[in-house]
Amino acid sequence: MPRSQPIGLSPAEIAELRNWNFMELYTNNRSRFVRTAQGAYLATCNLINISSSAAAQSITPFTGQRVTPYTGQQIDPFTGQRVTPYTGQQVNPPTDQQNNPTAWQCCKQCCSMLMCIDLFTNKAVQQFGGAVGLLEHVAELLARHILDQNWADISESGCP
Numbered sequence: 001m002p003r004s005q006p007i008g009l010s011p012a013e014i015a016e017l018r019n020w021n022f023m024e025l026y027t028n029n030r031s032r033f034v035r036t037a038q039g040a041y042l043a044t045c046n047l048i049n050i051s052s053s054a055a056a057q058s059i060t061p062f063t064g065q066r067v068t069p070y071t072g073q074q075i076d077p078f079t080g081q082r083v084t085p086y087t088g089q090q091v092n093p094p095t096d097q098q099n100n101p102t103a104w105q106c107c108k109q110c111c112s113m114l115m116c117i118d119l120f121t122n123k124a125v126q127q128f129g130g131a132v133g134l135l136e137h138v139a140e141l142l143a144r145h146i147l148d149q150n151w152a153d154i155s156e157s158g159c160p
Contacts, residue, residue, distance in 0.1 A: 007103040008148040013141050020127050022142055029119055030150075036117060037146045037154045040110035044101040045159035047109075099159045103147040106154070110143035111136070 009017070017023045026033055114120045115135065120142070128134040147154065 007107065007144050009141060009145050017141055017145065020138060022138060025123050026142060026145065032119060033146050034150045034153055036113050037110050037150060040106050040113050041101065041154050043109045044106045048099065048101055100155065103151050106147060107143050110147060111139045114139045114143055
């Protein structure tokens with residue numbers, strides 16, 4: 001599904017979860033699923049922060065410039081602007097939108113975490129046996145439903 005679309009499920013996808021009794025499982029265990037999604041949110045925050053930190057450290061110095069460890073942002077004494085130590089490129093502080101993940105960014109982590117908790121896997125094995133493809137499909141549908149229905153609760157704390 002395109003990431004520009006809302007993360008919520010279509011009526012056919014909701015019917016799939018209902019037919020396999022995963023909507024009932026979600027309803028009866030909502031708080032546990034929301035806690036799992038909050039863990040996925042924090043894991044995604046960490047991944048975003050690590051990748052933006054790695055990008056900042058990968059700035060290449062000019063030829064002949066002495067390489068020193070990355071020390072963070074500095075102030076240009078002439079302009080008063082924050083700059084990187086290597087290139088003099090102006091650095092804008094990250095916005096909340098850049099630091100805080102979207103529901104779509106959390107979906108993969110949430111799906112992976114669902115497949116690790118016994119509440120979900122026991123139900124999935126009972127329903128599908130060893131059909132891994134169905135397990136992953138239902139985990140994604142359930143993750144999307146959890147994120148869509150509870151996004152305010154999941155993301156309220158923001159990234160650390």
